Amino acid sequence: MAFLTPVSGFSPGVSSGRGAAVTPLSASTVQRAAPVAAAAGQESRGSGLPSITGAAAAAALLAALGAARRTRRQAGSRREVDISRRAENIEMGGWDAETQTTNYVNPWQQRVEGDMDIPMDAKPVKTGWKFHRYSGPVYKKVPVAEGLTFPLDPELYYPPLEPPAPGAKWGDGRSPDGNWYMDIDGKQVQYWQGVGKRKTACAIVRLVKGPGQFLVNGREAIEFFQNYPIWWLKACEPLAALSQKNEYDILAKTFGGGLSGQAGAVRLALARAMQECNYNWRPLMKKAKYLTRDWRMVRDKMTGQPKARKKTPYHKR
Numbered sequence: 001m002a003f004l005t006p007v008s009g010f011s012p013g014v015s016s017g018r019g020a021a022v023t024p025l026s027a028s029t030v031q032r033a034a035p036v037a038a039a040a041g042q043e044s045r046g047s048g049l050p051s052i053t054g055a056a057a058a059a060a061l062l063a064a065l066g067a068a069r070r071t072r073r074q075a076g077s078r079r080e081v082d083i084s085r086r087a088e089n090i091e092m093g094g095w096d097a098e099t100q101t102t103n104y105v106n107p108w109q110q111r112v113e114g115d116m117d118i119p120m121d122a123k124p125v126k127t128g129w130k131f132h133r134y135s136g137p138v139y140k141k142v143p144v145a146e147g148l149t150f151p152l153d154p155e156l157y158y159p160p161l162e163p164p165a166p167g168a169k170w171g172d173g174r175s176p177d178g179n180w181y182m183d184i185d186g187k188q189v190q191y192w193q194g195v196g197k198r199k200t201a202c203a204i205v206r207l208v209k210g211p212g213q214f215l216v217n218g219r220e221a222i223e224f225f226q227n228y229p230i231w232w233l234k235a236c237e238p239l240a241a242l243s244q245k246n247e248y249d250i251l252a253k254t255f256g257g258g259l260s261g262q263a264g265a266v267r268l269a270l271a272r273a274m275q276e277c278n279y280n281w282r283p284l285m286k287k288a289k290y291l292t293r294d295w296r297m298v299r300d301k302m303t304g305q306p307k308a309r310k311k312t313p314y315h316k317r
Contacts (some may be wrong), residue, residue, distance in 0.1 A: 001263060011041070021103065022192055025164065043215035045097065054212075061080045073274065085202070089139055089140065089150065090137050090138070090139055090144075090149065090150075091103065091137070091138050091139075092135060092136070092137060092138065093133070093134045093135050093136055093137070093138045093143060094135065095133055102133070102134075103138055103141065104138040104141050104142065104143050105141050105142070105167045106134065106143065106164040107167050107168060107169045108169065109277045111279075112279060112280055112283060115279055123313075137170060138162060140163070140166065141166040142163040142164065142165075142166055150162060150163065153260070160176070164176060164177075164178060165177070165178075174192070180192065180193055180206075182206070182208075184208075188207075189209075190209075191206045191207060191251075192206070192207040192273045192276040192277040193205065193206050193207070193273055193276065194207075194268075194269040194270060194271065194272030194273030194274075194275070194276065195269050195272065196264075196265045196267065196268030196269030196270070196271075196272060196293075197200045197247060197257075197265050197268065197293065198257070198261045198263075198264030198265040198267075198268065198293075198294055198295055199257050199258040199260075199261035199264070199296075199298065200256050200261060200297075201254060201255070201257025201258070201262040201264070201265045202254070202255055202256050202257075202265055203252055203253065203254045203262060203265035203266045203268070203269045204253045204269060205250060205251070205252045205253075205254070205269035205270045205272075206250075206251040206252075206272050206273065207248050207249070207250060207251075207270070207273040207274065207276075208248065208249045208251065208275055209247070209248060209249070210236055210247075210248060210249030212245050212246040212247070212248070212249065213249040213250070214232075214235075214236055214249075214250045214252075215249075215250065215251050216235070216252045216253075216254060216262075216266065217250065217252070217253060217254060218246055221235060221236070221250070221252075224259075225259055225263060226259065228259075231260060231263040232263075234263045234264065234267055235252070235262075235263040235266040235270070236250060236266075236267075236270065237267055237290070238267060238270050238271040238274055238285055238290040239270060239274065241284075241288065241290075242274075242281060242284065242285075244274075248277075250270060251264075252266045252269070252270075254266060264294055267290065268290070268291070268292075268293060268294075271285050271290035271291050272291065275291065
């Protein structure tokens with residue numbers, strides 16, 4: 001997850017195997033013991049008793065070391081109590097057969113409206129894929145990684161120290177409420193994002209409520225695609241097929257490959273952004289294969305041949 005980033009430079013104590021953790025003597029302990037030892041040495045030099053000087057310095061150093069050990073021990077005990085208290089809020093994910101609900105909320109587990117009302121014979125043929133319910137740790141109805149306790153230790157992780165709210169997605173630059181926002185004329189406007197690929201081209205598309213503008217790399221799409229209508233229509237086909245072209249603005253960024261490949265990458269990225277915007281559009285786009293990555297690639301040139309498909313003519317003599 002994005003909010004689980006360890007602090008650089010942290011090195012916990014190394015366990016000795018039988019006793020407590022062994023940590024090197026800190027600079028603050030030596031600084032506290034040095035004035036005491038110096039004062040004891042001055043008193044011994046004035047009295048002319050060198051043996052008493054060594055004993056006083058050793059006693060002062062041992063007292064400082066003992067105080068440092070007690071401080072570390074108390075801090076460790078407090079941390080153990082805190083960790084045990086935080087671990088009490090962790091439970092394992094499960095399914096309640098009586099209420100037909102789970103004790104967690106998976107934001108990526110979405111359903112189309114009216115899916116339960118469709119008869120089974122009208123649904124697509126099952127592929128044999130089996131659904132496995134989540135059974136890992138859960139914290140406040142949010143699935144989390146194993147071995148973590150919340151709130152996270154600020155000495156080990158950067159904030160935020162708490163997971164997002166139940167049902168909110170995270171990652172990919174989302175805000176704490178699980179949505180994307182961009183600044184337009186000083187206002188925070190929500191948008192939906194998708195990433196697509198075709199051949200060696202990649203595209204990132206942002207979908208924003210608007211009159212229907214279509215920009216690619218900061219230029220008008222028809223100009224970017226060299227006034228070739230096939231590439232333009234191919235890029236915005238998912239939105240046009242659902243009659244939503246004049247309801248949303250398309251802001252695309254493409255790189256790699258050629259114009260044909262970039263048009264295909266924009267098409268896939270746009271379909272994924274539309275799925276984030278309205279999940280009920282997914283069945284239609286899935287049926288039209290707008291959400292399917294086109295796996296076709298340019299075939300490599302063969303060794304000893306002029307091109308990928310072209311072959312040298314055969315001569316018997």
